[in-house]
Amino acid sequence: MRLSRGGSGRARALWEGASGWSVAALAGVAAAVAAGTVPDVIKGWMGDQKWFLTVLCVAAAAVFTGINLWQQRSRGVGIVIALPRENWRGPWSDQWVSAAVNHARRGHDSCFVVRREIEVAVPGADPVTRVAAREAREDALELAYELVSARLTELSESDPSTPVSLYVNAGLPDAFDLGAKFKFNVQRDLRGISPDLGLKRSVAESDELGGSSVAGPDEFGGGAGPVLPQRSERAQSDFFPSVRISSRLKDPLTSAEAVRAAKLARVVEEPDFEGDAEGRAVALVVHLADNPMMVAQALRAAADGCADTGGRWERCRAALVIDGGPSNLPETAADFELVVRHVYAAWRAWMVAHPRYAELRTRLFITAPASVAFALGWLIGHEVRVVPHPYETRHDGVRRDGTRS
Secondary structure, three states: OOOOHHHHHHHHHHHHHHHHHHHHHHHHHHHHHHHHHHHHHHHHHHOOOHHHHHHHHHHHHHHHHHHHHHHHOOOOEEEEEEEOEOOOOOOOOOHHHHHHHHHHHHHOOEEEEEEOOEOOOOOOOOHHHHHHHHHHHHHHHHHHHHHHHHHHHHHHHHOOOOEEEEEEEEOHHHHHHHHHHOOOOOOOOOEOOOHHHOHHHHHHHHHHOOOOOOOOHHHHOOOOOOEEEEEOOOOOOOEEEEEEOOHHHHOOOOHHHHHHHHHHOEEEOOOOOOOOOOOOEEEEEEEOOOOOOHHHHHHHHHHHOEEOOOOOEEOEEEEEEEEOOOOOOOOOHHHHHHHHHHHHHHHHHHHHHOHHHOOOEEEEEEEOOHHHHHHHHHHHOOOEEEOOOOOOOOOOOEOOOOOEO
């Protein structure tokens, strides 16, 4: 009697299932037999040495416990935030998102992706279109923040010690303004990063390259805020932990750190800048990526007047430049975090030294890695407005006081 096709499939499934159970049972028996013969083998070689056997038993139990705890450790969650820009000058590549998701899944227990389209008005757009684009951009940033904040709230309620990494792919103005939204996030207990993502190693590499000991390895292990992995430009590398979001970013620089920071970026307190004596703003120009024309273009836009992300058009009275020169930042967490602290400290010191600027608004012109822009937004975004590039230098219906005609 021939079996039907359906009966044959069921029979094959039963046979494969039975085979699987048989293999598992056989493996279990083999493991038990092997474990049972180990003591006899040891006694055959070493004799009846009770102290040695006791120590061996305790050591084996300790190794088993350590391996079990290591396997059960929390590697946390990687949150990938992608904010592609519509109507941008070139196509927005999705390769970064794929790479970030792969890296997050390799280094964390789980991965969570937030993607929102950022609308940008094309150069020459009419004032109504620009206003609509700004409003849509703000809505998209707010929604992205709420989604990430909800995930952080969930993590803090389940396990506040969970390591968290934030992968940010966005235009610099968007990264800065998103960082500003996290300024008053209440999830203070979330740890930063799991030890296996290389934050300690990056500090050691910085020391080998001649950098000062800007942070001891034990200072990065946890107990702080989320960390920002940055896309690497090195061959055979993908991401490296760059900046940890914590109150340490506000710490004053030590003398050794100040020497190292001056090598990374020089502070130009009096650049070649002819500001508007009646300007209601001051310019903070941060150049931390290789863009030779950036400083000159930013100073010219600050003097002529331009609009910030909120659409407010103003001229600047004075400017502070922090210039990293023609080379990119060294790809180490120690240097990335140090340069963020350097910018913050230099801007604060400059404002204290010039009290006449206290009532003026600070406008940020920046070219830097996205992680640095996000961290600066977290630090000063509640006081500083970022100016997007290309600079909007025409009035376009905006009065000098910032209101629309």
